[in-house]
Amino acid sequence: xxxxxxLPQASLDTLFAALTGDGRRILAPTDRDGRTELNPxxxxxxxxxxxxxxxxxxxxxxxxxxERLMSFSTGAGSVDLKDAEPSAVPTVLFGIRPCEAxxxxxxxxxxxxxxxxxxxxxxxxxxxxxxxxxxxxxxACFCTSVGGGPGSTSGSDILLTPVExxxxxxxxxxxxxxxxxLAPEAFKADPGLEKKVVEVPVAFDQPGLTKRLKDRFxxxxxxxxxxxxxxxxxxAFVCPTCVCFDIVEEADAKGGHRxxxxxxxxxxxxxxxxxxxxxxxxxxxxxxxxxxxxxSYYPERYDMLGCVGCGKCTRACPVDMNLQEHLAxxxxx
Amino acid sequence: MDLREKSRxxxxxxxxxxxxGYERGTMGARxxxxxxxxxxxxxxxxxxxxxxxxxxxxxxxEVRKLGRVAVAARPDTLRAILQLMAERQVKEENVLALAGDxxxxxxxxxxxxxxxxxxxxxxxxxDREILDRLSRMDRAQRWAFWQAELSRCVKCYACRNSCPMxxxxxxxxxxxxxxxxxxASHALGNxxxxxxxxxxxxxxxxxxxxxxxxxxxxxxxxxLTFNCEESVHxxxxxxxxxxxxxDYALSTFRPDDKESFIR
Amino acid sequence: MTDTNIxxxxxxxxxxxxxxxPAVKTFRLEFMDAAxxxxxxxxxxxxxxxxxxxxxxxxxxxxxxxxxKGYIECTFREAGRVTAALADKxxxxxxxxxxxxxxxxxxxxxxGKNLVFIAGGIALPPLRSVIWNCLDLRDWFKDIxxxxxxRSVADLVYKDELKEWEARPDVNLVVTVDPGGDVPGWxxxxxxxxxxxxxxxxxxxxxxxxxxxPPIMIKLTLPVLAKLGFSPEAIFTTLENRMKCGLGxxxxxxxGSSYVCKDGPVYTLEQLNSLPAEY
Numbered sequence: 001x002x003x004x005x006x007l008p009q010a011s012l013d014t015l016f017a018a019l020t021g022d023g024r025r026i027l028a029p030t031d032r033d034g035r036t037e038l039n040p041x042x043x044x045x046x047x048x049x050x051x052x053x054x055x056x057x058x059x060x061x062x063x064x065x066x067e068r069l070m071s072f073s074t075g076a077g078s079v080d081l082k083d084a085e086p087s088a089v090p091t092v093l094f095g096i097r098p099c100e101a102x103x104x105x106x107x108x109x110x111x112x113x114x115x116x117x118x119x120x121x122x123x124x125x126x127x128x129x130x131x132x133x134x135x136x137x138x139x140a141c142f143c144t145s146v147g148g149g150p151g152s153t154s155g156s157d158i159l160l161t162p163v164e165x166x167x168x169x170x171x172x173x174x175x176x177x178x179x180x181x182l183a184p185e186a187f188k189a190d191p192g193l194e195k196k197v198v199e200v201p202v203a204f205d206q207p208g209l210t211k212r213l214k215d216r217f218x219x220x221x222x223x224x225x226x227x228x229x230x231x232x233x234x235x236a237f238v239c240p241t242c243v244c245f246d247i248v249e250e251a252d253a254k255g256g257h258r259x260x261x262x263x264x265x266x267x268x269x270x271x272x273x274x275x276x277x278x279x280x281x282x283x284x285x286x287x288x289x290x291x292x293x294x295x296s297y298y299p300e301r302y303d304m305l306g307c308v309g310c311g312k313c314t315r316a317c318p319v320d321m322n323l324q325e326h327l328a329x330x331x332x333x
Numbered sequence: 334m335d336l337r338e339k340s341r342x343x344x345x346x347x348x349x350x351x352x353x354g355y356e357r358g359t360m361g362a363r364x365x366x367x368x369x370x371x372x373x374x375x376x377x378x379x380x381x382x383x384x385x386x387x388x389x390x391x392x393x394x395e396v397r398k399l400g401r402v403a404v405a406a407r408p409d410t411l412r413a414i415l416q417l418m419a420e421r422q423v424k425e426e427n428v429l430a431l432a433g434d435x436x437x438x439x440x441x442x443x444x445x446x447x448x449x450x451x452x453x454x455x456x457x458x459x460d461r462e463i464l465d466r467l468s469r470m471d472r473a474q475r476w477a478f479w480q481a482e483l484s485r486c487v488k489c490y491a492c493r494n495s496c497p498m499x500x501x502x503x504x505x506x507x508x509x510x511x512x513x514x515x516x517a518s519h520a521l522g523n524x525x526x527x528x529x530x531x532x533x534x535x536x537x538x539x540x541x542x543x544x545x546x547x548x549x550x551x552x553x554x555x556x557l558t559f560n561c562e563e564s565v566h567x568x569x570x571x572x573x574x575x576x577x578x579x580d581y582a583l584s585t586f587r588p589d590d591k592e593s594f595i596r
Numbered sequence: 597m598t599d600t601n602i603x604x605x606x607x608x609x610x611x612x613x614x615x616x617x618p619a620v621k622t623f624r625l626e627f628m629d630a631a632x633x634x635x636x637x638x639x640x641x642x643x644x645x646x647x648x649x650x651x652x653x654x655x656x657x658x659x660x661x662x663x664x665k666g667y668i669e670c671t672f673r674e675a676g677r678v679t680a681a682l683a684d685k686x687x688x689x690x691x692x693x694x695x696x697x698x699x700x701x702x703x704x705x706x707x708g709k710n711l712v713f714i715a716g717g718i719a720l721p722p723l724r725s726v727i728w729n730c731l732d733l734r735d736w737f738k739d740i741x742x743x744x745x746x747r748s749v750a751d752l753v754y755k756d757e758l759k760e761w762e763a764r765p766d767v768n769l770v771v772t773v774d775p776g777g778d779v780p781g782w783x784x785x786x787x788x789x790x791x792x793x794x795x796x797x798x799x800x801x802x803x804x805x806x807x808x809x810p811p812i813m814i815k816l817t818l819p820v821l822a823k824l825g826f827s828p829e830a831i832f833t834t835l836e837n838r839m840k841c842g843l844g845x846x847x848x849x850x851x852g853s854s855y856v857c858k859d860g861p862v863y864t865l866e867q868l869n870s871l872p873a874e875y
Contacts, residue, residue, distance in 0.1 A: 035551050037485075055550055056487065065487055066517045069603040072649050079649050079690040083601050114858065115843050118599035139360045217852075217872050228365040230389065233489035234549045244847030247603070247840045248516040251650035258603070258652075261517045262487065263846070269507050271838050271848050271874075274654075274676035277811065279837060279851065279874040282395070289850075289874075297853040318495045318547030319385065320364035509677045 002153065003177075004190040008166040011186035012044035018183035019092050024128075027061060028094040029054050038096075047095055052138055057240035057312060058096045062123040063107055065237075065262050069119070069247065073255030080255075086122040092179065094130045099143045099310035101131040101155030103240030109302040110243045119260070128175045131156035132167070133197045140311025142324040144200045148308055151197035161195045168193040203324050206295070206305070209331035213296040216330065217288070225326050226287035228319045233264030235313035235321065241294070241306050244270075265289045287321075291330065336405060336435025340374040343403055349429055353390055354405035355383040365390065379405050379435040385495070386541040388413035391423050392500035406430040408452040409541035411445050412574025413497035416539050418442055419579040422500055442577035449575075460542070463553055479557075480520070483527055485550040488518035492544035492554055493530065498537050498573075505529055527554060535561035536582040539574035602843060605647050605692030606632050611667060613687050616753035617746075620718060621683055622659065622671040625693060637696075638662055640703065640729040641722065641834065641862040644695025645842050646670060648681035655839050657861065658696060659721035661728035668693070671721040671753060697842040698861045701726045701806070701832060703733070710739040712798045714817060716789050716809025717746050720753050722834045722861075723808050727761075734766060741768040741798055745789035745813070748777030770796060790816040793824075800825035806832045811875075818865060828866035835860050835875045851875045 007015070019026055020042055030039040031048040038054045038061075041047055071082040093101075104124065111117035134141075134150035143149055153159045157176035160167035169187060171180050180187050236242040246263040250256050263270060266286050272278045280286050294306035307323075314322045340352040351369045356376040358364035363383040367390075368374050388410045390396050404410060411430055417423040430439040432448050439445045456464070467475055490506070493499045505513050506526060514529060515522035530544075538558040545555030566572050569582040612624035627633035639662055645653040654676070660669035674683040685691060703726065711730060715723045723742075730737055742761060746752045752771065761769045772785035772792045785792055789809065798805075805826050807817055814833060821831055837849035837856045849856040851874040854867075863871075 033551070037550075066519050066522075070601065074649050077688055077690065079607055079692075081604065081607065081692075083604055110845050110847075113844065115602050115845075116599045117845065118601055121599055227367040227395070228390075230491070230494040230547075232491040232494040232547070233487075234491040234547070237487045237489040238549055243845070245840070245845070246516065247653065247846070249650060249652045250515055250517065253650075256650055259517050260603075263840075263848075264489070265847065267490070273836075273838050274679065285874070292852075293847070293850075297850065300853045314359055316491075316549035318491050318543075318549075320358035320362050322359045325359070510680070512677070 002159075002170040002172045004193070005169040005171065005180070005187035006163075006166060006190050006193060007160060007169040007187055011166070011183070011188075014186040015179075015183045016041075016043055016094075018186070019179065022090075022182050024090040024092050026092045026094050027058070029096070038093075041094070052136060053097055053100070053310060053312065055312070055316065056238050057103065057310070058093050058100045059103060059107060059240050059242075061091055061093055061127055062104060062120055063111075063243065063262075067119055067260045069258045069260050071255065071257045072251075074251075074253070084119075084257075086119040088122040088126040090126045091123075092128050092130060095132045096129065097134055097310065098131050098150060098152040098154065098156065098159065099141075099148050099308040100240045101129050101159075102148055102152060103308045103310070104129075104155055106241035106298070106302075106304060106306050106308070107243050109298070109304060113302065128157045128179055129155060130158045130160060130176075130179070133159060133161035133195070134200075135162050135196075135198050137198050137200050138311070138315075140314035140322070140324065141200055141309065142203045142311060142327075143309035145203045145324070145327075146206055146305050146307050146309040149197075150200055151195055161197060163193050163196070168195055204328035204331045206331075209327055210295050210299050212331055212333075213292060217292070221330060222288040222291075223282075223284040225321075225329070226284045229266070229283050229287055229321055230319055231266050231268060231283050231286065232318065233262070233267055234316045234318060235290070235323075236264035236266060237262055238312040238316040240308060240310055240312070265293065291327070295327070334436050336379045336431060337374045337377050339431060339436045339438075340368055340377055340403065341371045343429070344368070344371040344374065349401050349403040350399040351396075352377070352403045352405070352431075353387045353396075354431075354435075355379060355385075355387075377405070377435075383407065384543075384546060386410050386413055386497050386539075386543045388417060388497040389495060389543070391417060391428060391497070401427050401429065403429040403431050405435055406432045406439070408432075408449060408454065409539060409543075410497075411439070411449050411452075412539040413541060415442060415445055415449075415577045416498060416537060416574040416579070417500075418577035420498075420537070420581075425577070446576055454540070457542070460553070460556060460559075463556060467556070480524070482552045482554075483523045484520065485552055486518060486523040486527070487550065488516075488522065488526060489549065491547040491549060495543045495547035496534070497541065497543070498534060498539065499530075505533070527557060530554075531557040531561050534558040536565040536569070536571075537573045538562040603694070603841070605645070605653075605694045606636075608668075608691050608693045610685055610687050610689050610691060613685070616671060616755070617751045619674040619683070620671065620751075620753055621674075622669055622753075623682070623685075623691070624660075624667050624669050625691065626667050628690065633666070638668070639696070639700035640726040641700040642696035642698050643842070643861055644668070644670070644693050644697060645839075646672075646678075646682065647692025647694075648678050648685070649690075649692060651681040652678045653692070653694070653840070654678035654682070655836070655842065657722040657725065657834065657836075659724050661725050661732060663729055663732035671718070671724075673718045694842060697857055699859065701729075701862050703729060703736075706730075706804050707736045708802070709737060710799070710803040711737055711741070712803060712805045713740075713742045713744075714789060714793055714805060714807045714809070715742075715744045716813040717751065718753065719808035719810065719813075720744055723806055724754060724757070726806065731764075731767070738802070739768065740766065741770070741796070743770045743772070743789060743793055743796065745772040745774070745792065745809075746777070747774050749773055749779045749782055751777070788816075789813050790820045793817060794820045798824065800827070800830070804830050804832065808834055828869055829864050831865035832862060833865065833868070834862050837875055
């Protein structure tokens with residue numbers, strides 16, 4: 001059960017000072033030439049004023065776009081390996097939306113089923129989330145269709161919801177309590193604040209979709225939907241739950257590094273064998289993989305969805321592959 | 334008569350196998366639409382909000398297989414079609430451009446060239462503003478500007494995949510023997526990628542700006558290729574997309590070449 | 597934090613290199629770290645990721661039998677960046693290995709059964725592991741038949757072992773090469789694998805079939821086995837999709853909801869029939 005407080009707008013300064021004073025980096029949405037980007041900030045004044053969401057997701061705080069997995073040096077008949085230490089800077093994600101906050105669970109499902117990914121875990125351990133509930137939305141949003149909501153506490157350590165003069169603060173976890181304890185004077189007694197967030201209508205029947213996908217694999221719908229897809233990775237790279245990665249090597253004659261980088265199932269090279277054979281040769285097959293991974297394989301393997309309904313992919317897509325619309329279509333008989 | 338009516342006729346008469354046009358998308362946007370049945374032509378819209386260069390689809394294997402297609406064509410699209418013809422990627426008989434309000438049928442390269450002569454090309458205000466800013470910078474400042482911009486790149490390749498002239502089946506970026514450019518989206522990987530892309534488009538860029546429009550993180554990368562294109566124009570006096578019979582400026586050698594090293 | 601780095605390979609010394617066929621080599625690899633060697637074990641059918649440092653990792657099955665201790669072997673064809681770099685290595689050089697990964701052939705369930713191995717080209721290595729595993733436990737099984745086909749005589753791998761199996765009274769070996777792939781003096785068969793299997797006419801009774809080969813060979817051999825009366829649960833194969841992690845995380849080897857790196861690479865035909873053909 002959450003402990004509720006009133007966090008006056010003016011007390012954000014105190015909270016930010018306490019967090020930075022504790023040696024934590026604060027990442028928050030900032031306004032850069034009209035683009036909302038996640039950047040390090042030190043004061044509440046640095047935070048974007050009226051933003052919907054950041055373009056890229058907050059996943060990079062735990063799963064950066066490039067990460068060193070190990071290094072090596074090579075000599076005549078010898079190789080020395082050097083293990084890589086994840087650079088897990090104590091970090092607070094401030095102001096991300098509930099959809100994104102809950103996205104870390106989908107990443108965790110893959111990184112930690114069966115074997116544990118040290119790099120992701122080290123960063124997650126050093127990460128705390130102060131989410132802010134949504135008072136506005138756009139047509140790409142569909143969190144309520146995938147089990148989330150504009151006021152959902154899932155994934156946040158503290159969830160703030162804007163109210164007159166500040167925020168309703170729900171302190172949800174031990175990490176949240178630890179942050180609140182750094183600036184106890186900022187958190188006032190809750191006078192019985194009403195948690196008011198924007199209404200996001202349910203766009204499609206998700207359990208119905210997941211069930212429907214079972215016998216829709218060979219359907220022409222995937223070809224039809226993907227005709228305009230250009231096969232880039234924009235959707236995957238902005239997605240808070242897309243976890244697929246590549247492992248690449250960068251080296252010279254003396255040694256080098258093995259790196260993990262983001263990758264996308266939409267690219268034609270993703271499954272290409274060295275022989276030239278490609279199990280997912282067409283864009284339709286790759287688009288289908290994206291939908292099935294999130295809405296069929298995830299429920300089957302991890303008992304959750306691989307999508308939080310944030311709509312970032314729809315906003316980022318150069319050809320408006322509107323995910324919500326396509327899912328609604330696929331959910332129909 | 335409008336584009337819908339025209340498309341319906343073309344499909345019903347079997348003049349084309351598909352009409353590649355625009356339809357209404359999310360939040361007022363327009364998006365590419367593939368119309369293969371006459372009764373679906375009602376979805377089409379063709380107005381100022383239509384931005385993408387649909388010529389990018391003409392070189393897709395799936396579209397090539399169709400045979401003759403009609404394309405709702407803005408001037409940028411027409412230039413891309415001519416350039417694709419010049420590079421022998423698109424056959425004249427396989428494309429019918431629907432220009433103007435969408436009812437002007439341009440079935441030959443010559444008709445496209447003549448139509449383009451009536452279209453003025455204007456740089457969007459935002460591009461002009463950035464170019465003005467860049468022109469006032471010295472080299473070090475420009476370098477810093479681009480390094481900062483390119484640092485946001487995530488190498489999603491939306492720019493490449495949206496570009497009508499980036500049709501290579503096996504892009505240099507996808508080669509790993511040798512690995513010309515690092516795969517990773519770090520400073521060097523990003524910089525090398527965009528430099529290679531700009532160079533590969535010098536003399537070929539039709540200046541539609543789709544690469545910049547596609548970029549999810551808002552890097553004005555189209556200005557790099559615009560700039561290279563402008564240099565080629567200044568050096569060689571020709572522009573990509575002007576004609577279906579354009580030799581590639583950077584690999585065509587003529588006896589009257591002003592450079593002497595080749596003689 | 598006690599998590600170890602699951603992406604860190606073991607260093608392996610190349611103890612022996614065998615040129616099997618044009619562009620096909622077998623490496624015998626020994627752990628450089630004694631503790632790692634001691635801790636290591638695997639089962640037949642499993643695979644690993646092999647590093648050529650500076651170039652990357654490539655996935656192959658472990659081609660040796662778990663009954664042969666102290667080393668592992670892999671056989672690969674030079675096809676891409678990593679395999680080309682591996683092919684340039686010499687005996688004594690160091691490569692990397694992560695594994696073993698994936699599931700295995702359930703050989704203990706085949707006790708008292710006949711085994712029919714059917715392999716084509718460079719797909720003999722995964723079966724070679726299980727063949728030697730079964731031959732080293734010979735009294736578990738009844739008849740053992742091996743059908744192996746390659747494009748040409750030169751393309752046959754494990755040529756010495758083929759002779760050894762040929763000479764064994766407890767193995768029925770049939771080697772065939774594609775029409776035009778034979779050479780003067782060739783005493784084996786000439787013909788494609790599927791008709792050779794059909795002519796051989798193995799009894800499906802109390803028999804397990806293992807099929808590994810190029811997609812076209814598998815595609816044409818499975819109907820032959822069905823015609824002979826083999827049921828889908830008695831036919832085993834291995835899949836080799838592209839993968840980067842081998843740990844069920846990188847997201848590219850799945851066929852439907854099944855991850856070849858975790859749920860495979862060994863599948864029965866019955867299992868494959870329930871999956872989409874994304875391989």
